[in-house]
Amino acid sequence: KAGVTQTPRYLIKTRGQQVTLSCSPISGHRSVSWYQQTPGQGLQFLFEYFSETQRNKGNFPGRFSGRQFSNSRSEMNVSTLELGDSALYLCASSLAGYLTDTQYFGPGTRLTVL
Amino acid sequence: AQSVAQPEDQVNVAEGNPLTVKCTYSVSGNPYLFWYVQYPNRGLQFLLKYITGDNLVKGSYGFEAEFNKSQTSFHLKKPSALVSDSALYFCAVIMDTGRRALTFGSGTRLQVQP
Numbered sequence: 001k002a003g004v005t006q007t008p009r010y011l012i013k014t015r016g017q018q019v020t021l022s023c024s025p026i027s028g029h030r031s032v033s034w035y036q037q038t039p040g041q042g043l044q045f046l047f048e049y050f051s052e053t054q055r056n057k058g059n060f061p062g063r064f065s066g067r068q069f070s071n072s073r074s075e076m077n078v079s080t081l082e083l084g085d086s087a088l089y090l091c092a093s094s095l096a097g098y099l100t101d102t103q104y105f106g107p108g109t110r111l112t113v114l
Numbered sequence: 115a116q117s118v119a120q121p122e123d124q125v126n127v128a129e130g131n132p133l134t135v136k137c138t139y140s141v142s143g144n145p146y147l148f149w150y151v152q153y154p155n156r157g158l159q160f161l162l163k164y165i166t167g168d169n170l171v172k173g174s175y176g177f178e179a180e181f182n183k184s185q186t187s188f189h190l191k192k193p194s195a196l197v198s199d200s201a202l203y204f205c206a207v208i209m210d211t212g213r214r215a216l217t218f219g220s221g222t223r224l225q226v227q228p
Contacts, residue, residue: 004157033215043204045215056213090157092216099208100146100165103216105157 001027004093004106012112018079021109023091025072029104031097032074034066037088037108046089049074050097078111086113116141116209120219127195128227135190135222137205144210147188149179152202152221161203164188175199195226 005024013019025032033056034046045058049068066076072093078085088108094101117140127133139145146165150158162173169181179190188205202223206216 006157031214035216042220043206043216043218045217048214056215058215092158097214099210099214100163102148102160102163104160105150107155107157 004091004104006089006091006106006109008109009107010110010112012114013081014114015081015083017081018077019081019111021076021078021089021091021111023074023076023093023106025074025091025093026104029093029095030072031094031101032068032072033092033094033103034074034076035090035092036060037090038086043090046076048097055097081113083113085111087111116145116207116217118205118207118217118219120203120205120222122222123220124223124225126225126227129197130194133192133195133199133224133226135203135205135224137188137190137219138186139188139205139207140186141207141209145188146208146210147179147181148206148208148216149173149177149188149190150204150206152204158204161190195224197226197228200224200226 007022031050033048037043048056052068063079068074090108092103092105094103119138148163149161164171164181172178205219
C-alpha cells in the first residue's frame with residue numbers, strides 16, 4: 001500500500017499571502033490529522049477530519065483551516081501568512097480515527113514564509 | 115489534560131551497546147502511548163504502541179518499550195544499537211477519554227557512534 005502523500009514538499013511564500021497544502025491518506029483510511037512542527041514549539045496538533053467533518057481542533061488561530069473530501073483527501077489552508085507560520089506541516093492518516101488507531105505520517109510540507 | 119516529557123535532549127551510545135530513550139507521561143485517564151522516529155527531511159515513522167495488556171511492547175527494527183504505570187513511564191529500548199538508529203525519537207500519548215490528537219514530547223536525538 002502506498003503511504004501518506006503530501007504535496008507540495010516545499011513552499012516559499014511571503015507574509016500576507018495564503019497557502020493550501022494537500023494530503024492523500026493511505027487507501028482505506030478515513031481519518032486525517034494535521035500537525036505543525038517547529039523547532040521552538042515542537043509538534044502541535046492542528047485539526048482532525050473524519051468523513052468530511054472536522055472532529056477535533058487544536059489551539060491555532062482561525063487563519064488555519066482545513067477540509068476533507070469524499071475520497072478522504074484533505075487540504076489545509078493558511079491565510080494571511082506570518083513569519084511564525086514557517087514550519088514543517090505533517091499530515092497523518094488512520095483507519096477510523098479511534099484513539100487506539102495508529103496514525104501514519106506523510107513526509108510533510110516545508111513552508112517557509114519570507 | 116495530557117502531557118509527555120522526554121527529559122533528555124540527546125542520548126549518545128556506542129554501536130552494539132544497549133540504548134534507552136526515556137519518556138514519562140501525565141494523563142488523568144488511561145494512556146495510549148506511542149513511539150515515533152524521524153529521520154532528516156522525513157515525516158514520522160511509527161515504531162510501536164501500548165494500548166493495553168502486556169507491559170512490554172515489541173515494535174519495528176528491534177525496538178521495544180516497557181509501560182510502567184506506577185512510574186508513569188514508557189521508555190524505549192533496544193538491546194544493541196546500530197549507527198542507522200541515529201535519528202530523532204518522539205514519545206506521544208492519547209488519553210482514553212480525550213480527543214483524537216497525539217500529544218508529543220519534545221523529542222530526543224539519538225546519536226550512535228561507530
